[in-house]
Amino acid sequence: MTADVYGIIGCPVGHSMSPEIHNLAFQDLLIDAVYHRFHVEKRDLEAAVKGIRALGIKGVNVTIPHKEDVIPFLDAIDETAARMGAVNTIVNEDGRLKGYNTDGQGYIESVLPYLDKELSEISCLIIGAGGAARGIYSAMAHAETGRVDLANRTPSRAYAILESCSAPVSSKVITLDQAQCSLTDYDLIIQTTSIGMSPKEQAKPISLAGIVPGTIVSDIIYNPVKTVFLQEAEKHGCRIVSGVGMFIYQAALSFRHWTGKMPDVKAMEAVVLQKLGGSKIC
Missing domain, CATH: 3.40.50.720 (NAD(P)-binding Rossmann-like Domain)
Structure with missing residues (x-):
């Protein structure tokens, strides 16, 4: 069985900690999936979105500088994304790409x-x-x-x-x-x-x-x-x-859009804080 593919598109994207937290969530919930970083230059954005459909990538996060520019290449966006004029989450529904925004x-x-x-x-x-x-x-x-x-x-x-x-x-x-x-x-x-x-x-x-x-x-x-x-x-x-909390929760809400399941946000937070060398701020 081939694992479902998810990822993040942005420029730059090499610093993103999204793969660490999403792959942890897939593992914890026993979901056969893998999450990758995809560096996408602005000139290649339309081709990258077409690639999501062509390759059957199940979902992606969108980060700087593509959150606004990606909208014309999608089939639909939800009300929240429309209000914000930006998309940070794309769900591939059998080849139909819908955009969401979980940041707020x-x-x-x-x-x-x-x-x-x-x-x-x-x-x-x-x-x-x-x-x-x-x-x-x-x-x-x-x-x-x-x-x-x-x-x-x-x-x-x-x-x-x-x-x-x-x-x-x-x-x-x-x-x-x-x-x-x-x-x-x-x-x-x-x-x-x-x-x-x-x-x-x-x-x-x-x-x-x-x-x-x-x-x-x-x-x-x-x-x-x-x-x-x-x-x-x-x-x-x-x-x-x-800002760790916002980063974790926007990711968790994206994950729920893709899978219908809410991941363990505390486990996600622990991964981020360990990588940053910080500790929870109360």
Whole structure:
């Protein structure tokens, strides 16, 4: 019997830890399948998608820079992917390719254990206005979060996110300076930019001076596990959430789209943390 094939397409993709966690999940659930990395240049994206059909690859994850560009080559996308304008998961249904996006819901799943109130009672600040911010904003808005504000260096990009979301949610756009001066207004602060990862490991998007101890501070970066931003939050007595959780949950939700089964997220997390040399942040 030939194992089913899954994988991840991106450029670059050699650093991805997705094969380790998905292959572990296949093994744990006794599913005869294997997951590979597929480096795909932008010019070859359409051919790669045709290859998914031709080779009978059962499903793939899509990462940078293909999440938006892949959409025209698919047969359908679900409502969440349509709202976000991006796909991170493709399911091959007998040659018909359907796209999904699990990033936003993956983030929500990762942060829920840290919340001591319902989402409807939470006031949230998202720092950044890129693709990750758009996905998280959309997911939080559709989950009926009480308030979701956006802070970005370029306000027009943040306004574009607000205008593209159909969910009725209390929101406003503020500058990074305004965000730094209004930290006490928020229960949850989410850092979605690349600031804090290589080559900007020592940088922070804003200072957290004056933040209320106990505030939940989240960074979607997972390498390093504890960014300088999270280190500062911890010094101020905040509860911190690394990006490992979002990475694991978006992967687990992709896995469920492919197989109908939810993998062991704790086992997945252990693999990632071992490889990163980190430890669970509580």
